[in-house]
Ligand SMILES: Cc1ncc(C[n+]2csc(CCOP(=O)(O)OP(=O)(O)O)c2C)c(N)n1
């Protein structure tokens with residue numbers, strides 16, 4: 524596995540992996556030896572601060588900038604499932620670097636046919652390859668570290684000055700959840716917001732999702748499955764995905780805690796970001812072009828009532844906790860203290876969809892300005 528030898532401008536990409544933590548040491552050794560930055564989505568279990576490794580938190584935003592096209596890669600080494608990050612896929616397609624896929628399970632997931640070398644090897648081979656590399660001198664890894672730090676400061680500049688919206692919720696989950704907890708993220712915008720805004724920390728926060736075909740069904744049930752393993756679990760879910768799996772909420776509610784003679788001892792916090800329907804579609808080019816009423820009826824499909832109304836009704840009927848909140852401080856207070864097992868609780872947060880979309884655009888523009896010195900960002 525001498526793929527990295529002689530290639531200084533490489534990146535290691537880590538897609539979703541349930542067992543990604545078993546790769547931590549090998550990936551760290553490889554990144555240190557090659558000088559390549561690590562672009563790990565949270566669901567890889569590898570977005571974690573490791574000494575000597577450039578861990579990039581904001582690659583989704585960085586790879587939309589002109590800076591990224593002035594820093595084209597000559598090599599990509601991927602582990603894990605297909606990455607969630609679309610700008611990463613487009614950056615690879617534009618620059619066509621040598622592309623190795625470390626794929627011990629032989630999944631061959633490569634929808635855009637970009638992979639040039641398929642390696643059916645495990646972490647030992649990656650660690651072995653690291654031992655054959657000479658330390659690089661190009662400054663490539665440092666430039667990524669600098670750009671990521673500038674992006675983080677630009678993002679904080681936007682988020683810290685504004686009311687809580689979806690990016691701020693994702694950032695706060697990474698700041699507040701105890702390391703012994705797990706985060707489960709729904710498809711649609713939650714998994715993307717977490718990829719863009721949850722930052723590496725010293726201790727691992729297990730982050731899971733069912734990427735599959737991006738279904739928004741069964742989200743609460745899957746998160747309850749993680750919680751049933753004994754790990755207190757928080758699930759970040761949109762308002763439609765929440766509605767799609769209220770049966771999962773009942774299932775989690777019915778699990779009888781060990782303290783009451785049962786065996787399931789389940790601790791599940793459901794954080795619902797209520798933006799009034801499927802707002803992922805409002806990031807598509809058709810939004811603002813086609814008739815707004817038709818767009819909403821066919822794509823946004825806004826529910827008639829808020830998630831807060833729904834959750835408070837269910838909470839009253841079923842007897843679980845419901846908190847309707849609007850700030851980082853309230854979210855932190857509910858998530859940070861790992862008290863006694865909670866059973867099921869639901870936290871609802873109202874999100875103004877227009878303000879949220881606008882904030883996403885301003886974050887992209889602020890990142891572009893911070894790393895490229897230009898104001899024109901790709902949306
Ligand atoms: C089972 C299933 N049905 C429909 C879809 C199509 N779909 C993708 S995203 C989405 C909207 C999800 O809305 P919400 O959960 O509120 O998240 P948001 O888009 O607001 O982030 C829909 C309907 C899907 N992915 N899976």
Ligand SMILES: [Mg+2]
Pocket residue numbers: 761762763796797798799800801802
């Ligand atoms: Mg929604």
